[in-house]
Amino acid sequence: MKIKIYAPLDCTIKNIRKCKDGAFSSLSLGNGFLIIPKEDEFYSMFENATVKSVFETNHAYLFNVNGIEFLLHCGLNTVNLSSNVFTSYIDNNNNQSLNDRIFKVDIKQLKKENFSVETPFVYEGSYEMEGFEEKDYKRGELITIVNVPFTNRLIKDEKIEEDLEGYESKFLKLAKEINELVGTKENYDKVYNCVTRVRFKILDKKKVKYEELKKLLNIKGVNWAGNELQVIVGGESGLVKKEIKKLNNGDYSNIDFKKNNKDKKFSISSALSGILVPCLPLLTASGLLFALYSILTQSKAIPSDPQENMFGFLMYISSITGLSLVGIFLCYNTTKYFGGNVYIAILIGLILTSRLYSFVGTQVSSEMVDGAKSIKDIAFGTFINDIDRGINGWYLFRIGDYPVTIRAYEGSIIPFVAAGFILTKVDILTKKIVPKSLDFIFGTFLTMILTLIPMFFILGPLLSLVEYGISTAIIWMEKWPFGIGITIYGLLYQAIVLTGTHNIINMAVNISFLKGTPSLIFAVAGVAMYAQAGGCIGVILLTKNKVFKRNAGLTLAPLFLGGISEPLLYGVTIPKIKPFIASSLAAGITSFLIYYLDLKIDIPAGGGLFAIFGFIGIKKQLLILLMWTLSIGFAILFTILIYKEKLDEFKYSMKYNRLLKKILIKSNLKENEVSNVFNNLKEASNEIKNNKLLFKNYEKYLISLNCIDAKLEKIKFKEEKNKNKLYKSAIRAKKNKNLTVEDKNKIILKFKNYNLNNEKNVLELKKQNIILTSVDLKNKFDNFINKIFDKQKSILTSINESISFNKEKILNGFSNSLNSINLCYDLKTKLNDKFNFKKDWKM
Structure with a gap:
């Protein structure tokens, strides 16, 4: 054209x-x-x-x-x-x-x-x-x-394929560029994001191409915080991080899973998270089905006894199966994680959950087996049914009065993880031992035998006992006097979430929960989660940063709808620190109220707001709503009380003036020399105080730019979303044999030509005009803070070298005070200014 x-x-x-x-x-x-x-x-x-x-x-x-x-x-x-x-x-x-x-x-x-x-x-x-x-x-x-090439000409079918197959979303393109320049996944052991930054825990700083990273088109900045590399990409950070994780997991290649995990650095916590997390959607869906079943039974739409009504029976089976047989999926995930045969894993899982265990032999009370008067008299291999503990199966041995049996492991976790791990190792071993010509016939058979024998007689019984102990310990914690255990759990729950071990604890509690034992622990987990939402809302109310406000608001949806708090934790409350502390305190207080009211969740339900259906009865549902509201309210209040979005430039610089004075006094510097240093620094701080109007005008300038950036990000999200939809339509059109070349071209042209440049250009133009009209203001501000910092640095340099202390951290404090506004709008990263007398000062 x-x-x-x-x-x-x-x-x-x-x-x-x-x-x-x-x-x-x-x-x-x-x-x-x-x-x-x-x-x-x-x-x-x-x-x-x-x-x-x-x-x-x-x-x-x-x-x-x-x-x-x-x-x-x-x-x-x-x-x-x-x-x-x-x-x-x-x-x-x-x-x-x-x-x-x-x-x-x-x-x-x-x-x-x-x-x-x-x-x-x-x-x-x-x-x-x-x-x-x-x-x-x-x-x-x-x-x-x-x-303008391409736009109005016809294209042959092969050209269509060529033009479409190379398409990548801008998030994927940026993810590939960043991933390459940080040294690929081999050079970091963790990648996560906050609202505006993709963060990497770097192993070797030398492998990071720092200068090239800064030059990337869509990168707004790159900062180091110790060994953590922070790549500032704005509100798209979550989407870029998601694409990086997909790249690392082989989602965009044909890499074999086993090979991809071969060199993976092993960590028990990361392995368990990798095994348990994929099961969470399944458990959530099953919980929602169970909640729906409970609503129907509570409203008497269907009978409470599932066997009285066909529809009720089908609802009951649909909801309870996923929760009871979760072990099969855990066995599958474990085997997949370690690179084993997932088909054998499914069969092993089915065997270990089989209800046929309950229909073999004579089911009687443990007190009446072959005339035995107590558990001590039961013979090895006798089928028992311990009514008190809800345990049945083939008796092996006892620990105290606790019978250890071969039984089905419905609702269990640890035995299936162990089975998947053993299966993988045994499968590798049999492939080495069994000749390839016989592997097809005997390989799977040997793998199953060598996995099932230890699971039946040793690991299965022992691990189920361990699991029972964990579950019992957690339930015991619920009974600590004055709600101490529950309050502590509420205070620490979101910190536990950060380690990933909350999934393990929740699964362990789930064992007794599925057997009909109502849970305070799950109720407390809910209020702890909503407390973090309150902390996030508190930050949103306080911040003037429109981009941050918008993106922080987006982290609330996964929490309220699915009970997923990690985006909010990593994106808002943890990077700000004080909102996380305020939220944890609010969770502790509300957890005590949960204990005082004995407000236990009765049945499995979904995450987020759907958890309300786990509480049976209108009274309990209204009470838990009140608890959630109080948790959010307390967190908002505490956040507003203890969190300040922007450091007070004068007060913060004076804080480090006084700190330096204390250091010099402890170092036995002469009083007149201490006074001289302090007065000179105070003079610099007073200059900051006397130029408050300059700081105020500079912040107004950044707010005006920030408002435009927030609108631009919204448009870019919309553009990328629509572009991806049009791409999928174009791919479908390419494959549709019923469409003519002209019709295919129209659909592809719509995809190729789509953009929102009109809206973006208008905003970019406004932004450039603001920048151009504010050049003098920005230069004046930059010159002023550089002048003050040089003065503070000069004063520190003049101090006698015999006095040994970490001058860098004092200078970092001065720098943070001067750049307070830039820190608020993500134009600078806060430097480490935490001074520790034991480490940073020597007499």
């Missing part, structure tokens, strides 16, 4: 790189050229175009020609001019042809007020300009032809 561009008036045309405005000369707003007007009235530059946007001061115009956006910006920094300098003849959505007037500018007034008349003309993309030449042009004379 060729788009002809004509001179809008008599003018001189120059290369866009000669523009005095860096936003245009750097091509960050697109390719194009520079117009130096010789008269006042501008006419249309296109044979046919649509007016997409007219800037409110009438100095800038956005046009659309066959899906390509063109921007005409009259003068530089002219956003601040009064509207009478520009007179517009057009409105949004007007159609324009070659001889139509666009606007009039008073060039004499423009020059009188010392504004440049340079008029940049740019378009999206880097399409070639045919025949472009720098020279003088008359109005209506052809300047150039923009050659």
Whole structure:
């Protein structure tokens, strides 16, 4: 497609790189050229175009020609001019042809007020300009032809496939670039994100290509915090981190799972999380089914006895099966995690959960087996049914009065994890021992035998006993006097979530829970989760950072709808620290109230708000709603009381002045020398205090930029979401044999040409204008904080070298105080200024 561009008036045309405005000369707003007007009235530059946007001061115009956006910006920094300098003849959505007037500018007034008349003309993309030449042009004379490939021509089927298969979302592209430059997954043992940053726990700093990372197009900054590398990408951090994890897990390749995990650094906690977490959606779905079943029975829509009603029976079976037979999935996940045969794992899981155990032999009380009067008299291999403990199976031995049996392990966890691990190791061993010619016949048989024997007679019984002990210990903690155990658990629950062990504890409690024992622990987990939501809401109420406010708000949805608190924890409360502490304190207080009211969850239910269906009866449901509300309310209140979004520059600098004074006194420096150092530093702090207006104006400038960034991120999310939908439609069209080439082209062209550049360019233009009009303010602010910091640094340097203390941390404190506003808007990372006298000072 060729788009002809004509001179809008008599003018001189120059290369866009000669523009005095860096936003245009750097091509960050697109390719194009520079117009130096010789008269006042501008006419249309296109044979046919649509007016997409007219800037409110009438100095800038956005046009659309066959899906390509063109921007005409009259003068530089002219956003601040009064509207009478520009007179517009057009409105949004007007159609324009070659001889139509666009606007009039008073060039004499423009020059009188010392504004440049340079008029940049740019378009999206880097399409070639045919025949472009720098020279003088008359109005209506052809300047150039923009050659846009692909847009209106027909494509052969193979070309369609070629164009589509290389598509990657911008999040995946950025993830690949970042992953490569940090040294790939071999150079970090953890990747996670907060609201604006993707964070890596780096193993070898030397392998990180730091300077190249900073140059990436969509990166806003890169910072080190010890061995943690923070890559600032804005509100898309969660999506970029998700793509990095997919890359590491082989989701975008054909890497064999076994090979992919072969060199993985083993960690019990990470292994258990990798095994347990995939089961959570299954348990959540089963819990919601059970909640629905409970609602129907409580409302008497179906009988409470499932055997009285076909629909009730089907509902009961659907809900209880997933919860009871979760072990099969755990065995499968364990085997998959360690690279074993998952099909054998399924069969082993089915054998270990089989209800046939209950229908073999004579089921009688343990007190009446073969005339035995107590458990001590029961013979090995006798089938028993211990009514008191709810245990039946083939008797092996006893520990005290506790019978250890071969039985089904419904609702268990640890035996199945062990079975999957043993299966994998045995499978590897049999493949080495059994000849390949016999492996197909005997390999699986031997693997099963060598896995089942230890599970039946040793590990199964012993591990179920361990599991029983854990479950009993947790239930015992519920009974500690005055609710001490429950309160402590509530205080620490979200910290436990960070370790991943909460899944293990929850699964252990689930064993007794499935047997009909109501749980305080699960009720406490709920209020602890909602307390973190309250901490997040408190931060949202306090922050002026619109981007952070929006993205923090997005972390609330997974928590309320699914009970998933990790995005909120890693994204908001933990990076801010004090909101996490405030939320944990709120959880502890509400947990005590849960104990006092004996508010136990009765049946399995879904996560988040759906957990309410686990409490039977309107009274309990209203009470738990009250507890959740109190938990959120306390957390909001405590967050507001103890958390300050922005450091007070003067007070924070004085804090380090006093700290340094204390260090010097402890170091036995002469009193007059201590006073001299302190007074000089106090003088620097007073300069900060006397320039509060400068800090206030600088923050206003950042707030205005931040508001635009928040809108831009919202548009970019929308653009990427719609682009992915159109891509999927294009892929379906490519594969659809019933569509003609023309129809396929239309769908593909819609995908190829889709963007929201119109909306983005208007905002980018506003942002550039704010930056340009605030150059003096920013320079003044930067010069001031640099001057104060140099003064503070000079004072520290002048201190006698015989006094040994960590000067870097004191300087970091001064730097943090001066950059308080930049820290709030993620333009700087807070430096480590925690001074420890034992480590950072020597007598």
